[in-house]
Amino acid sequence: MASLAFSASIGRSISPSNAMVSDKFESRREGFSLGKGTFARKRDPRDSMVPKVATQAPTVFPSLEKELAGDRNHVAWTSVQQERYEGELDVQGEIPLWLSGTYLRNGPGMWHVGDYNFRHLFDGYATLVRLHFENGRLIAAHRQIESEAYKAAKTNNKLCYREFSEVPKPDNFLSYVGELVNLFSGASLTDNANTGVVKLGDGRVVCLTETQKGSIVVDPNTLDTLGKFEYSDSLGGLIHSAHPIVTDTEFLTLLPDLFRPGYLVVRMEPGSNERKVIGRVDCRGGPAPGWVHSFPVTEHYVIVPEMPLRYCAQNLLRAEPTPLYKFEWHPDSKGFMHVMCKASGKIVASVEVPLFVTFHFINAYEEKDEDGRVTAVIADCCEHNSDTTILEKLSLQNLRSFMGEDVLPDARVGRFIIPLDGSPYGKLEAALDPEEHGKGMDMCSINPAYLGKKYRYAYACGAQRPCNFPNTLTKIDLLEKKAKNWYEEGAVPSEPFFVARPGATEEDDGVVISMISEKNGDGYALLLDGSTFEEIARGKFPYGLPYGLHGCWVPKK
Numbered sequence: 001m002a003s004l005a006f007s008a009s010i011g012r013s014i015s016p017s018n019a020m021v022s023d024k025f026e027s028r029r030e031g032f033s034l035g036k037g038t039f040a041r042k043r044d045p046r047d048s049m050v051p052k053v054a055t056q057a058p059t060v061f062p063s064l065e066k067e068l069a070g071d072r073n074h075v076a077w078t079s080v081q082q083e084r085y086e087g088e089l090d091v092q093g094e095i096p097l098w099l100s101g102t103y104l105r106n107g108p109g110m111w112h113v114g115d116y117n118f119r120h121l122f123d124g125y126a127t128l129v130r131l132h133f134e135n136g137r138l139i140a141a142h143r144q145i146e147s148e149a150y151k152a153a154k155t156n157n158k159l160c161y162r163e164f165s166e167v168p169k170p171d172n173f174l175s176y177v178g179e180l181v182n183l184f185s186g187a188s189l190t191d192n193a194n195t196g197v198v199k200l201g202d203g204r205v206v207c208l209t210e211t212q213k214g215s216i217v218v219d220p221n222t223l224d225t226l227g228k229f230e231y232s233d234s235l236g237g238l239i240h241s242a243h244p245i246v247t248d249t250e251f252l253t254l255l256p257d258l259f260r261p262g263y264l265v266v267r268m269e270p271g272s273n274e275r276k277v278i279g280r281v282d283c284r285g286g287p288a289p290g291w292v293h294s295f296p297v298t299e300h301y302v303i304v305p306e307m308p309l310r311y312c313a314q315n316l317l318r319a320e321p322t323p324l325y326k327f328e329w330h331p332d333s334k335g336f337m338h339v340m341c342k343a344s345g346k347i348v349a350s351v352e353v354p355l356f357v358t359f360h361f362i363n364a365y366e367e368k369d370e371d372g373r374v375t376a377v378i379a380d381c382c383e384h385n386s387d388t389t390i391l392e393k394l395s396l397q398n399l400r401s402f403m404g405e406d407v408l409p410d411a412r413v414g415r416f417i418i419p420l421d422g423s424p425y426g427k428l429e430a431a432l433d434p435e436e437h438g439k440g441m442d443m444c445s446i447n448p449a450y451l452g453k454k455y456r457y458a459y460a461c462g463a464q465r466p467c468n469f470p471n472t473l474t475k476i477d478l479l480e481k482k483a484k485n486w487y488e489e490g491a492v493p494s495e496p497f498f499v500a501r502p503g504a505t506e507e508d509d510g511v512v513i514s515m516i517s518e519k520n521g522d523g524y525a526l527l528l529d530g531s532t533f534e535e536i537a538r539g540k541f542p543y544g545l546p547y548g549l550h551g552c553w554v555p556k557k
């Protein structure tokens, strides 16, 4: 197979080789002039590995030489080299012929504006990566999402909107007051859709973050930004869960209410932009709702977690980040799990549970007795041993300063058992011995056919210690309580994403896709067999890509 051949017809193909090695590169009109419009860049050994054919000069980002000093050069935590790229990857191994479609992965891939470097992993401007599989071939692409926040940064060469931890510096007192007013209206919040990407039942592909305005429609083929996804209802609010539950028939999400602490559970039909309220959960602890990055569902219920790590209005207003950023840990406020009937909006259980810290729920299902009556809801998540320090560990400074110490906080598959018999308490325990996955655990996926149903397998990132970030791919067998781990020294793998083989009858019959950022600055797309968890194929990128967060699968029509 011709390696790294560009599809010239698209007119979007980009060769870093002709631009990156030049000592001066003038940004094109459409380019991102992050510095002074021209910049110098040292020749990089990686440049020799890039394709030679180009039809359009790329926008190449400054080299961030400051970041590359000493041991701080892992490509996973370094801004993406250029604004966009497309090319066919050289594949080792064999891509199954049945794998036909597009994997999209979103994440914060650009962590600087001009000379200013962002501080937290979640601050970066969204980089969308595409892996298109067809007839055993693999075409890759990446592109920056053209959010208002990103475009304003490009135009003004400075941060213009409030990101996860970054706040624009006001020029004077008046602009400071204006910024505060804008915060309340939501105008100063970012629309940098850097967290996830979903395919709606009607085929639209939407990139998401936790701000509602950061819902952006993209073209899965070209990665073009098509425009804002405007919610046509009048539900208001500024934030939502970054992980809606999306199936071919519905879109479910949670809208935290910061003024009257609680959550709206809402549903949207395919083809519509209007969310309708299923019901409301009032918080049982205070003073604000718990952070709700994701939530699980069963066949009949929506589970609303109320985590003691709560939104904090004061921290939202602060210019400088606190150790918990926009959040506050309130162990005294306790943790709760609420269960709402999807059909009626009624709350069928609301139980106090042990303190917990989770960002990602894995799945949930209904436990039945021998007569088929639902007795409990089981909800699994990546649980950080009720320790919030993971948030600080994900600061770029911490990620970039790894010197071999074992500093990744422990995590486990936390299993909530929520009784539906009116008992006031639920349980939280480890679903398997965390040693099985190196006591590191996050960024999970399952076979989507098992969403809300009893399931056996989860795929996640685990830990081979010592490490400062999850560095393995792990297949977790929740029945046998065992894990199988993939590891390569110095590699940072992104969320393993399961794609089922069409017609499969076994839960793990399919492939797992991940993207690997290597220690030496390279990177590749990796395919593992979902059942054996052995490598099937890898496709080498012309240069390593930064770490990314969540993906989705767009099957070929």
Ligand SMILES: CC1=C(/C=C/C(C)=C/C=C/C(C)=C/C=C/C=C(C)/C=C/C=O)C(C)(C)CCC1
Residues within 6 Å of the ligand: 122, 162, 163, 164, 189, 190, 195, 209, 210, 211, 239, 242, 293, 326, 359, 390, 441, 442, 443, 469, 470, 549
């Ligand atoms: C921009 C504002 C906010 C944005 C919040 C965002 C972008 C939150 C993103 C959260 C993510 C990506 C969480 C991922 C967690 C991954 C973990 C724990 C991985 C662990 C590995 O071991 C708000 C904060 C909503 C407020 C307003 C402004």
Ligand SMILES: [Fe+2]
Residues within 6 Å of the ligand: 195, 242, 243, 293, 359, 360, 549, 550
């Ligand atoms: Fe997430």
